[in-house]
Amino acid sequence: MVNAAVILAAGKGVRMRSAYPKVVHKVSGRPMIQHVVHAVQAAGITEIYVVVGHGREHVIESLSGFEVEFIVQEQQLGTGHALKQAESGIKNHVDRVLVLSGDTPLIRSSTLTSLLAWHIENNAAATVLSARVDDPAGYGRIIRNEDQSLYRIIEEKDARPEQKAIKEINAGIYCFNRSEVFPRLSALTTNNAQGEYYLTDVLSLMIDDGLKVGVVVCEDSNDVLGINDRVQLAYCEALMRRRKNVELMKAGVTIIAPETVFIDQGVEIGADTIIRPNTIIEGHTVIGEECDIGPWARITNTVVGKKVSIEAARIIDAHIGDECTIGPFSYLRPGTRLAKGVKVGDFVEIKNSNIGEYSKIPHLSYVGDAQVGIKVNIGAGTITCNYDGVNKYPTFLEDGVFIGSNTNLVAPVRIGRNSVTGAGSTITRDVPPDSLAVERAQQRNIKGWYRKSKDDQEVT
Ligand code: UD1
Ligand code: CA
Numbered sequence: 001m002v003n004a005a006v007i008l009a010a011g012k013g014v015r016m017r018s019a020y021p022k023v024v025h026k027v028s029g030r031p032m033i034q035h036v037v038h039a040v041q042a043a044g045i046t047e048i049y050v051v052v053g054h055g056r057e058h059v060i061e062s063l064s065g066f067e068v069e070f071i072v073q074e075q076q077l078g079t080g081h082a083l084k085q086a087e088s089g090i091k092n093h094v095d096r097v098l099v100l101s102g103d104t105p106l107i108r109s110s111t112l113t114s115l116l117a118w119h120i121e122n123n124a125a126a127t128v129l130s131a132r133v134d135d136p137a138g139y140g141r142i143i144r145n146e147d148q149s150l151y152r153i154i155e156e157k158d159a160r161p162e163q164k165a166i167k168e169i170n171a172g173i174y175c176f177n178r179s180e181v182f183p184r185l186s187a188l189t190t191n192n193a194q195g196e197y198y199l200t201d202v203l204s205l206m207i208d209d210g211l212k213v214g215v216v217v218c219e220d221s222n223d224v225l226g227i228n229d230r231v232q233l234a235y236c237e238a239l240m241r242r243r244k245n246v247e248l249m250k251a252g253v254t255i256i257a258p259e260t261v262f263i264d265q266g267v268e269i270g271a272d273t274i275i276r277p278n279t280i281i282e283g284h285t286v287i288g289e290e291c292d293i294g295p296w297a298r299i300t301n302t303v304v305g306k307k308v309s310i311e312a313a314r315i316i317d318a319h320i321g322d323e324c325t326i327g328p329f330s331y332l333r334p335g336t337r338l339a340k341g342v343k344v345g346d347f348v349e350i351k352n353s354n355i356g357e358y359s360k361i362p363h364l365s366y367v368g369d370a371q372v373g374i375k376v377n378i379g380a381g382t383i384t385c386n387y388d389g390v391n392k393y394p395t396f397l398e399d400g401v402f403i404g405s406n407t408n409l410v411a412p413v414r415i416g417r418n419s420v421t422g423a424g425s426t427i428t429r430d431v432p433p434d435s436l437a438v439e440r441a442q443q444r445n446i447k448g449w450y451r452k453s454k455d456d457q458e459v460t
Helices: 032-042 056-062 079-085 109-121 178-185 200-208 230-250
Strands: 002-009 047-052 069-072 094-101 126-132 141-144 150-154 168-177 213-217 280-282 297-300 313-316 330-332 343-351 360-368 370-372 383-385 395-397 408-410 413-415
Touching: 002 032, 002 079, 032 047, 032 056, 032 094, 032 109, 047 056, 047 079, 056 069, 079 094, 079 178, 079 200, 094 109, 094 178, 109 126, 109 168, 109 213, 126 200, 150 200, 150 213, 168 178, 168 200, 178 200, 200 213, 360 370, 408 413
Parallel strands: 002 047, 002 094, 047 069, 126 213, 280 297, 297 313, 313 330, 330 343, 343 360, 360 383, 370 395, 383 408, 395 413
Antiparallel strands: 094 168, 126 168, 141 150, 141 168
């Protein structure tokens, strides 16, 4: 028996009030539909169809790199109509179809596998996931018969007041036997408050035909929260971030004041690393073991080795070797690669540069387009003048170089092995190895210089 998943994502999401379709809005650093696809994949389903329509180019782009097939629903005539579009696209060998919405990003793979397991064990033709919630507003309500079997699902807009009081809601996630669901989708009507083809009505049609339709109640109602507006977006964001922090803490990461720490879903962090308050870790960042990160660090798409210390820094698209020390107040921009044991201190900006093992840039420097060797010391106030207003040029500092404070390195320029530049020099020509390069006027001391003061001014 082969299972496929159909994710409905053709709607506009009017309540978001956005130029972009709802499912591409990000939750915890990823478009919300990606979370749904991840959950489906983690439940072992590899055949995934996504129904797209409104703003489909954005939805398709938001899933680039994912193994999914897209099915177009030209006009958004309702969830039943959306599933119907998938009928001919689904491969022949598929027997069961799991249907989900692109706007329920908190769904967990374990919830999907238990829904599938229940469906199979109970030989049902359809099984719907429900949840008991405190505030059912906006959801379809589960109406049960006296014997607790499903009677039907009624949408909020079609519900009578006593039905609105029901707190068991339709999660919008279903498992269907393919052969039973598709023929009945053609029988749906738009005879309801919203004038749409409701997928929920197919369950009534199945029940009327005497088929077994089950309801599985989701243990944690948060798993099925649907996002319809930006208030719900923020709510889901908070829940998902809390989940990520808990997962990391259980895996051996210390997070101090987790309510102030924001870690994207895709981030990996090694055991015995400490994350301090007000830290943001984004994208595909991977952090090794025994690091000390924060407070006030924002790290994006960066690989960080083991035993690294980072305080108050902004780091983007960088690679940081083991045992580096960064910050406070450092800015590492794309293409920065620090080898093992590098020290980057306060008010240092580095861009597109390789810094060799155990080199130090402790204070107030700009290093751009530079190749820095091993055990190089870059004095305070050093600037690589890499840009002439039109082109960028490289700077090479060979192993063991010592750059005196406040040196300007006018690129392209190369400082040879173990050479030294005198403080305050503007270096425009290459320096051979084992040399001292000094470029500055001789100091003059003028004796008996009288410093003027305001008292010297004549009163007129
Ligand atoms: C739907 C359910 C409701 C359930 C809720 C759970 C129906 C009729 N109602 O309501 O019972 O409680 O989900 O979150 O199914 N979509 C399409 N094409 C369309 C219409 C919708 O692809 O023509 C997609 C949307 O992009 C969305 C999903 O289907 O991802 C659900 O649509 P939405 O309008 O959010 O349905 P709800 O009103 O939330
Ligand atoms: Ca919805």
